[in-house]
Amino acid sequence: MTTPVRPLYLDYHATTPVDPRALAEMLPFFSERFGNPHSRQHAWGWEADKAVDAARRRIAALINANPAEVVFTSGATESNNLAIKGAAERLPDRGRHVVTLVSEHKSVLDACTRLERSGFEVTRLAVGPDGLIDLDRLRAAIAPGTILVSVMAANNEIGTLQPLAEIGAMAHERGALFHTDAAQAAGKIPIDVEAMRIDLLSLTGHKFYGPKGAGALFVRRRNPKVSLAPQIDGGGQENGLRSGTLNVPGIVGLGCAAEICRVEMADESVRLRALRDRLLGGLRSHLDDVRVNGSMDARLPHNLHVSFGGVEGEALLMALGDLAVSTGSACSSGSHAPSHVLQAIGAVGPQAGASIRFGLGRTTTANEIDFAIDRVAAVVSALRRQTVPS
């Protein structure tokens, strides 16, 4: 049996490989340094605790937080649940209203739906055709009873960057807390929880070259001090906010990955933006009717999300076997419903065609981009020729 050649990976929004430098730091904590960081009475525990502390400082440095404000979790899904449900359960006297966006990740939207079932009111703000929040609508939506505004930093499909500093200022002006799901943004673009007035921030290792199953929630400790109701009870780790023995190897990898991103982010984003622009330029030089979904300006440097008119989503997916990308039909007549994000920006309907999300990453080269351009151009042209003109 021969091993099939694996498709070219351009799906870095789904997940990233662990950086070899992070893996090397993690390995000893699986075996020879296996101590429990909560064992206070011997050197095995102290050694693990020291490694966790170092990782906490590195995560804090990435977002300009204090290390004591970093709570380790299993990833962004858990961080989002802890932030949203934890804040709501702790603040019911102040109000029972939460504001979020229709284009948020499922883990935010579903946590909000859960709150609705226990009597909270949730406003899901529409976004513009560019994927961006309307700040006037946000201002109008925040009421005296609003306890939390949850708006993602960067969208996982179309890469749109929301104006965090403006949102933070607006939430605080009205006495609401500001949570941001930064799973796609952390380690990719500069984030400063002080300048942006962020109270709660979710991040996850496997989106920035750290391991899966390791993430964190930033919980502001002063100005204001944010209090959350824990969602996992037990031994009282992480100041009682998240019980359970810490995932030490995962946390060490998370910290190392954060440090690498902090140091390399500026250069890497310039490199990736150039490759991304080369990809769009190449597609447009070969094909007509290539539409970019979401703002081109307020966008992650390594994201491109495009639709091709006159092409059917499923056919595109079938024909693009040598590219590992995320494809979708923007047309709801197919068996696959269009994503809630494409619906939110109105990139749906019979005219919308098929879409591809490209996520570029650390190992992406110009040669790979040129290969992707050739493949997509060939496949889309062929599919369009098959389409009988109406």
Ligand SMILES: *Cc1c(COP(=O)(O)O)cnc(C)c1O
């Ligand atoms: C990946 C992702 C999540 C979920 O993160 P996990 O660590 O996989 O649970 C949440 N929000 C966004 C925007 C994401 O991209």
